[in-house]
Amino acid sequence: MSDVLAITEHRRGELRDVSYELITAGRQLADDLGGDLHLAVISGDVSGFADHLNREGVDTIHTVDEGEEFNHDVYTQVITQLYDDLQPGAVVMPNSVNGLDYAPAVANHLSLPLVTDAIDFAADGALEVTREQYGSKVETTVEVDADHVALTIRPGEWPAAEGTGDADIVSFDASIDESAVKSTVTGFEEVGGGDVDITEADILVSVGRGIKEEENIELVEKLADALGATLSSSRPIVDNGWLPKNRQVGQSGKVVTPDVYIAIGISGAVQHVAGMKGADTIIAINTDPNAPIFDIADYGIVDDLFDVVPALTEQFQ
Amino acid sequence: MKVLVTVKEVAEVEDEFEIDGLKIDERYLDYDLNEWDDYAVEEGVQIAEENDDVEVVTVTIGPERAEETIRMALAKGADRAVRVWDDALEAADFVDVATKTDILAAVVEEEQPDLILTGVQASDDAFGATGVSLADAIDFEWAAVVNALDLDVEAGVANLRRELEGGIEELTDVDIPAVLTIQTGINEPRYASLRGIRQAQSKEIAPKSLGDLGLDASVIDSEITLTSMYEPESESDATIWEGSADETAGKLAEFLRDKGVGQA
Ligand SMILES: Cc1cc2nc3c(=O)[nH]c(=O)nc-3n(C[C@H](O)[C@H](O)[C@H](O)COP(=O)(O)OP(=O)(O)OC[C@H]3O[C@@H](n4cnc5c(N)ncnc54)[C@H](O)[C@@H]3O)c2cc1C
Numbered sequence: 001m002s003d004v005l006a007i008t009e010h011r012r013g014e015l016r017d018v019s020y021e022l023i024t025a026g027r028q029l030a031d032d033l034g035g036d037l038h039l040a041v042i043s044g045d046v047s048g049f050a051d052h053l054n055r056e057g058v059d060t061i062h063t064v065d066e067g068e069e070f071n072h073d074v075y076t077q078v079i080t081q082l083y084d085d086l087q088p089g090a091v092v093m094p095n096s097v098n099g100l101d102y103a104p105a106v107a108n109h110l111s112l113p114l115v116t117d118a119i120d121f122a123a124d125g126a127l128e129v130t131r132e133q134y135g136s137k138v139e140t141t142v143e144v145d146a147d148h149v150a151l152t153i154r155p156g157e158w159p160a161a162e163g164t165g166d167a168d169i170v171s172f173d174a175s176i177d178e179s180a181v182k183s184t185v186t187g188f189e190e191v192g193g194g195d196v197d198i199t200e201a202d203i204l205v206s207v208g209r210g211i212k213e214e215e216n217i218e219l220v221e222k223l224a225d226a227l228g229a230t231l232s233s234s235r236p237i238v239d240n241g242w243l244p245k246n247r248q249v250g251q252s253g254k255v256v257t258p259d260v261y262i263a264i265g266i267s268g269a270v271q272h273v274a275g276m277k278g279a280d281t282i283i284a285i286n287t288d289p290n291a292p293i294f295d296i297a298d299y300g301i302v303d304d305l306f307d308v309v310p311a312l313t314e315q316f317q
Numbered sequence: 318m319k320v321l322v323t324v325k326e327v328a329e330v331e332d333e334f335e336i337d338g339l340k341i342d343e344r345y346l347d348y349d350l351n352e353w354d355d356y357a358v359e360e361g362v363q364i365a366e367e368n369d370d371v372e373v374v375t376v377t378i379g380p381e382r383a384e385e386t387i388r389m390a391l392a393k394g395a396d397r398a399v400r401v402w403d404d405a406l407e408a409a410d411f412v413d414v415a416t417k418t419d420i421l422a423a424v425v426e427e428e429q430p431d432l433i434l435t436g437v438q439a440s441d442d443a444f445g446a447t448g449v450s451l452a453d454a455i456d457f458e459w460a461a462v463v464n465a466l467d468l469d470v471e472a473g474v475a476n477l478r479r480e481l482e483g484g485i486e487e488l489t490d491v492d493i494p495a496v497l498t499i500q501t502g503i504n505e506p507r508y509a510s511l512r513g514i515r516q517a518q519s520k521e522i523a524p525k526s527l528g529d530l531g532l533d534a535s536v537i538d539s540e541i542t543l544t545s546m547y548e549p550e551s552e553s554d555a556t557i558w559e560g561s562a563d564e565t566a567g568k569l570a571e572f573l574r575d576k577g578v579g580q581a
Contacts, residue, residue, distance in 0.1 A: 072460075073458075076453075097482055098481070100445050100446070100449065100462060101449060101459075102449070104446035104447070105453040107414070107415075107446075108418060108450040108453040108454050113413065113415065113539070113541050114414050114444075114446055115541060116446050117444070128544065134328070134329070134441055135330075135440060137334075138336070138547070138549070139546070139547055139549040140543060140547075141545045142411070143542050143544045144541055183458055183459075183460065184489065185487055188485055188488065191486055226579060227578055228578070228579060235502070239501045240505075241505065248484075251482050252483070253484060254483075260573070260576060260578060281576070283572075284555070289332070290548070291332075294555050295549075295552050295555075296553075297553065298554075299558065300555045300556070300557045301557070301558050301565040301569065303562055304562070308565060308566050308569075311562050311567075312566040312570055
């Protein structure tokens, strides 16, 4: 029998969605392994968070009252101590930005094999984990041949757990070695304000790296104008300084929910899709018929944007 | 001060490709410097330009072919390079995070850097874990997904920003020595100048085997094995408009008009 320990996530006083997804994923794994599901909630209003996290399928919630916000030095120490106490078969963490900041350290510290960004898994005897590679063009499975493993799961892949649970809520006294805490979070800042709010737009014409050169952005701007739409983009366009940060759609940009989203020369990387999959109608224009964007598109054109975009603009002039 | 930058040559897959067992058939792969590492190299070179006596060394786990990519990093201003490879690595289907950590830790032992920069992730296997795992192994402090960096060498502190989800940035101070995983957008990576390319030819790329680093082939043993690779079954129920660009644009225009778009 093997228990699962899942580490929940919160920021600025709110649990993040992935915390509830971790319950679903953790329960699935605990069922496969024939053990209990333990959650840990570290820092902040831990007892308030624990009440919210007490959903169906959770056996025990460990509250760790250490600091207000995420600090990876504290998290790493706490999880290591919890692990020593519980000896779970698996530690499941989010593949979020903060997950990226502590999960590999935890795995290394505990000498656990680490598989990140899981989109599925099954433990029937050995643990098989499904992942994506090459910008989602390929799926792989890896088998983990160990009794103990560290896993991170991709946000948005498991449904959020619902239903009220009857978990034991216990407080865990960690002993933090303050001299080993060598990072200090000094604040937060919201970025990407400015002239337009792409989250308000009904129609977004969104441009990606397929546009190749800064001069070519104009082509897509013209289309947006002709359609009365708002211009947005994938990350590389913003990284290149071709459009301001407030135009970026995605995990680290804005989450948008327009009626129509036209993705032009955008591959559909997971971090981009995280920002636009809620659009009502998704239309993709891309030369690559295998581009992952077509998996979530409702309509598509497999062709060169430099031919299609001007032709489309013409239709509206 | 010495800055060590991890540099990976990644494979990019062409639009159409075939999978051959656990690999994509070589014919369909193009090789390039990992996008995130390009920003890490630039950050290292900028640190060298802004401070006295900084040496920038790159480290790559990769075959001889990777030297083309390594030269690119050297042409952009890195001083010299280390490349780790041998038959055991060549034979492996899959090199896991723990193995990369052990290899890089051995390089750190030799080089004794003060700061290590890595990309947030490699675009091919997308594990996103090597930098932070390495930091734990060598007992350095760290920060992941760094999109702004102000290094106070005297105080021994890196003032940085971590880019969280949803357009929120975390401001964090981290003691050095540290490993920072670099996010795209932190800077504007330069193009290699002709002069840089010429100079790169005479810069050292030191090949190292596992043995040279005091490791043996057992470092590649892993509890994680790659068991399959396949093209994901398309969940797509997208309607694909066919025809010439004019025809498809016409169909899309009709669709948009039906939705009331463009009729202001
Ligand atoms: C922690 C983290 C956070 C991130 N946050 C975000 C985010 O918020 N938003 C975001 O977008 N990305 C984000 N990314 C980056 C993401 O992983 C991808 O790198 C990025 O989305 C790729 O952008 P793209 O689709 O424009 O470029 P690419 O992936 O390079 O795709 C370009 C596409 O254009 C097509 N194309 C090329 N030429 C033509 C042509 N002539 N006509 C038509 N099509 C053409 C190609 O077939 C390809 O599909 C993040 C990454 C990380 C690690």
